[in-house]
Each structure stands twice: as structure tokens, then as C-alpha cells.
Amino acid sequence: MKTEDKSNMAKVRIAVIGKSNVGKSALTVRYLTRRFIGEYRRNTDLLYRQTLTVNNASLEVEIVDVCSCELALFPEEAIYWADACVIVYDITSRTSFSHATELLQRVQQIRNQMPVMMLANKSDLEHLRQVEEVEGRTISIQHGIQFNEVSVAENSDAIYSSFDLMLNECRNQQSNHKSRKFSVSKMLGTLIGTNGKVPQNPTNQGGTVVVCHKSDLYKSRVLKRRQNFTATASL
């Protein structure tokens, strides 16, 4: 795709959060590459960038996989940076469910219009289950968000359908916002003579995986700089 085409492409940023070891990295890589990788580098936040086709339209997606965000280190910067948020817990860990519930409340306190979904991972480990599906579903209904139980290891279809649904929701929000912004800039353009043209920055091409240190992510300037990062790292 040409750079000039890509500069008009919709872009969605997603923050994947949840307690350590729930499968955030495995989920992100599964969604983007269809592969399951058992072990990942710990204590590292990862930023993934990839162009996807969702509902026959290209979309530039950035996903930040925030490593083990304990409540004391609530990833506020990542939540403000993101257009949508995925909260993950592990059905074999009740503490990860309590943690996810607290994260959900805090996310909705600071970004109440942001699309959020909750994924209950490791449904293949039924014999170790500590959290019933109905518990996750109930809390999600109470907060008006999407919920699915999945197994990243077993490649549940719901991983793809739920991410796609959330990306569509973001795109719709953005196009509604854009059309409102367009009418305002058009009106201003008529008044000051710019014909409503808003300058746009060119965006990068291709899929990218950026490895960064956990502490860096809380500095928003670092995230902004990374948007122009082109080096790749193996998964």
C-alpha cells in the first residue's frame, strides 16, 4: 500500500492489561499472527504494530501489551494512549479475576466512553477452574462491556470475533468523531479561507514489534516516539 493511501487509513490503539501470567502476550500474538507461543520475555512491555483487514477495510492497529500491571502501578498512560482496552484474567486464578474487576472499574472511571472488553483466558484448564463463566459474564453485563471465555492455547474463534468487534466499534467512533470534526473545520475553513484542509502526518508501513522496558511506558513521550520506530524484534 502506498504511503499516501496509508496516511488516510484508520488507526486504532489497544491496551491489553491484566495480572501477570494471565496470557496477555500469548493473546496478543495469537490475534496478530494466529500462532501460540508458550513463553515470553517478562518485565517488558511490548508494542505491536500491524495493518489488518477488518470488515474488508484496512486498519492500522497498535497493541500495547502491558506487563503485569499491579494496581499500585495502574497503567494510566497506556489507558489514556489507547482507543480501546482488553482486560484479561485467567479462569484458574481467582486473584486475577478480582484484579481484572478492579482494573475495569478504574478504566471506566477515567475513560468512560472507551470500548472495553473482558476476556477470561485458559478455558482449556477446566479441571483447575476457580472462576465460573457466569461471574465474568455478570460483571461484564453490569459494566456494559463485551465478555468471552477463551483459550489462547486452543485458538478459540471468540478471540478473533471479539477483537474484530472492538476494532469496528473504535472505527465507528472515530468516523463519527471525524465527520463532526470535518464539519467544524469546514466551517472554520470557510471563515478563514483554508477550505477545511487539516495537515496530516505520514504513517509507517508494515508490521512492527517494538520491545520496550516496563518503566518506559509510563512516559507518554516515549510512546509517541515509538510510533516512528521501524526496527523489528523476533517474537
Ligand SMILES: Nc1nc2c(ncn2[C@@H]2O[C@H](COP(=O)(O)OP(=O)(O)OP(=O)(O)O)[C@@H](O)[C@H]2O)c(=O)[nH]1
Ligand atoms: N493452558 C493455557 N496456558 C496458557 C494460555 N494462554 C497463555 N498460557 C500460558 O500462560 C503463561 C503466561 O502467558 P503470558 O502470555 O506470558 O502471560 P502475561 O499475562 O503476558 O504475563 P506477564 O508478562 O507476566 O504480564 C505462559 O506459560 C503461557 O504459555 C491458555 O489459553 N491456556
